[in-house]
Amino acid sequence: MTFEAFTETETDDEPRIILHVDMDCFYASCERLREPALRGEPVVVGMGYEAGEPHGAVATASYEAREYGIDSAQPISQALDALPRAADSATDPAGYYRPVDLAFYEDVAGDVKEILHSCADVVREVSIDEAYLDVTDRTSWGLVDDADGDAGSDDGGADDPRTIAEGYARHVKQRISREVGVPASVGVAPNMATAKIASDYDKPDGLTVVRPGEVADFLEPLPVAAIHGVGPVTERELAELGIETAGDLAAADPTVLADRFGERGRELVARARGDDDREVTPTGRPKSLSRESAFTEPTEKTEAKREQVSALAADVAARARSRDAMYQTVGIKVVTPPFDINTRASSLPGPIDDPDLVESIALELLEEFDDDPVRKLGVRVSKLSFGVRAQARLDGFAEASPGEAAANQGGNRAGTADITTAVDADTQLTDWVDDDAALAASQDTSREQPDEHDRDGQASLGSFD
DNA sequence: TCTGGGGTCCTAGGACCC
DNA sequence: TCTGGGGTCCTAGGACCC
Numbered sequence: 001m002t003f004e005a006f007t008e009t010e011t012d013d014e015p016r017i018i019l020h021v022d023m024d025c026f027y028a029s030c031e032r033l034r035e036p037a038l039r040g041e042p043v044v045v046g047m048g049y050e051a052g053e054p055h056g057a058v059a060t061a062s063y064e065a066r067e068y069g070i071d072s073a074q075p076i077s078q079a080l081d082a083l084p085r086a087a088d089s090a091t092d093p094a095g096y097y098r099p100v101d102l103a104f105y106e107d108v109a110g111d112v113k114e115i116l117h118s119c120a121d122v123v124r125e126v127s128i129d130e131a132y133l134d135v136t137d138r139t140s141w142g143l144v145d146d147a148d149g150d151a152g153s154d155d156g157g158a159d160d161p162r163t164i165a166e167g168y169a170r171h172v173k174q175r176i177s178r179e180v181g182v183p184a185s186v187g188v189a190p191n192m193a194t195a196k197i198a199s200d201y202d203k204p205d206g207l208t209v210v211r212p213g214e215v216a217d218f219l220e221p222l223p224v225a226a227i228h229g230v231g232p233v234t235e236r237e238l239a240e241l242g243i244e245t246a247g248d249l250a251a252a253d254p255t256v257l258a259d260r261f262g263e264r265g266r267e268l269v270a271r272a273r274g275d276d277d278r279e280v281t282p283t284g285r286p287k288s289l290s291r292e293s294a295f296t297e298p299t300e301k302t303e304a305k306r307e308q309v310s311a312l313a314a315d316v317a318a319r320a321r322s323r324d325a326m327y328q329t330v331g332i333k334v335v336t337p338p339f340d341i342n343t344r345a346s347s348l349p350g351p352i353d354d355p356d357l358v359e360s361i362a363l364e365l366l367e368e369f370d371d372d373p374v375r376k377l378g379v380r381v382s383k384l385s386f387g388v389r390a391q392a393r394l395d396g397f398a399e400a401s402p403g404e405a406a407a408n409q410g411g412n413r414a415g416t417a418d419i420t421t422a423v424d425a426d427t428q429l430t431d432w433v434d435d436d437a438a439l440a441a442s443q444d445t446s447r448e449q450p451d452e453h454d455r456d457g458q459a460s461l462g463s464f465d
Numbered sequence: 466t467c468t469g470g471g472g473t474c475c476t477a478g479g480a481c482c483c
Numbered sequence: 484t485c486t487g488g489g490g491t492c493c494t495a496g497g498a499c500c501c
Binding site for chain 1: 467471
């Protein structure tokens with residue numbers, strides 16, 4: 001069937017069929033789901049926003065709200081200037097402001113993801129409102145026989161023949177709309193990079209199909225910024241090289257770009273040419289977990305900073321535990337005026353699950369900034385490992401279910417584990433901690449205890465002035 | 466644009482090992 | 484004690500994305 005000869009640029013075998021599904025102004029759509037009166041109205045969802053207050057930032061603005069110049073990341077106060085609250089008297093253009101309710105959005109996203117997984121063998125969830133699907137085995141690049149085509153005026157090209165894949169994508173889109181009640185834009189292409197751009201091409205509620213033979217033509221006129229991975233900095237630097245469209249970039253010498261941008265430069269050229277052979281791989285485990293929060297105004301107060309860090313540390317440690325994650329590195333982020341981002345991190349000899357240790361390390365790292373005004377603080381754990389506790393408990397049997405693992409956490413060493421037991425456990429479980437590391441570990445245990453300055457300089461360099 | 470929160474990946478330089 | 488080269492791990496910073 002469908003004997004189309006698309007063999008040109010592709011790697012021997014049949015071109016894949018990748019869908020990129022991107023929910024339109026997802027948070028706002030969710031708010032409309034439970035408050036249908038908001039349909040058709042400008043909706044602004046703010047984080048750090050509370051009803052009636054002016055603080056916070058825009059997380060998502062509906063397309064109606066965007067017409068007033070409201071955009072993501074904008075301060076709420078600024079949005080309010082452009083578009084007053086509907087509740088405030090009878091202003092004419094009026095917006096509906098709602099605080100972020102992530103738990104609810106995750107619920108809705110769960111319903112969407114369920115549909116996606118039923119529509120594809122491999123789904124890569126990129127974020128709460130975005131996913132890639134490899135549907136090569138579910139549909140085809142073949143053309144619809146047609147004759148009964150219902151005059152739909154669709155994607156770009158004048159008299160583009162309809163592909164079977166387009167029908168499939170429409171089906172996915174309609175299921176989301178019908179069964180969940182939120183709009184999505186879908187891009188269909190033979191690779192991830194192009195599918196991503198395609199989903200963005202006709203937002204909201206769009207469906208853009210880029211057939212294998214059309215990729216280069218589709219990309220050519222687009223601005224470089226349309227390419228995933230080209231942000232403001234790269235855009236500017238590319239402009240200096242006279243590269244402004246994807247076509248310019250495609251025509252560029254990869255070696256020249258590699259000189260300037262490293263390996264990334266080479267990759268960008270490939271993307272601009274429509275070459276992208278990355279497989280759609282299922283969503284993996286997180287690499288890090290973090291929590292951060294800003295002060296209403298920069299502060300120098302040591303106590304305030306320490307309190308903030310302690311709270312963030314407790315938070316992030318709790319989240320790690322709830323996800324059954326152990327961590328080996330603890331770090332902080334300190335944003336000082338005007339907007340300088342400083343990070344410090346300290347690694348342990350083995351994975352641990354120990355909220356108190358997260359706090360003490362974070363506080364220690366913070367000492368370097370005792371005298372600095374700080375506008376924002378963050379705490380992060382990384383070098384994560386999963387299922388280690390369950391493994392230890394079950395002694396090599398199958399991993400415990402998350403529920404089991406969670407239920408167990410009150411009990412054994414989890415939670416009370418100090419660094420020594422953690423290292424011991426690690427030594428038993430894995431081979432990679434050799435004697436030297438174990439020795440270092442035993443030295444390291446002293447760091448926690450009384451004399452904080454009695455540690456080998458390595459981890460604490462930052463705290464010496 | 467004077468800046469919210471949660472992530473990912475890449476690179477450069479230093480420490481350390483063989 | 485000096486010298487070489489290769490590899491790995493770690494930290495810090497940067498760019499980017501949603």
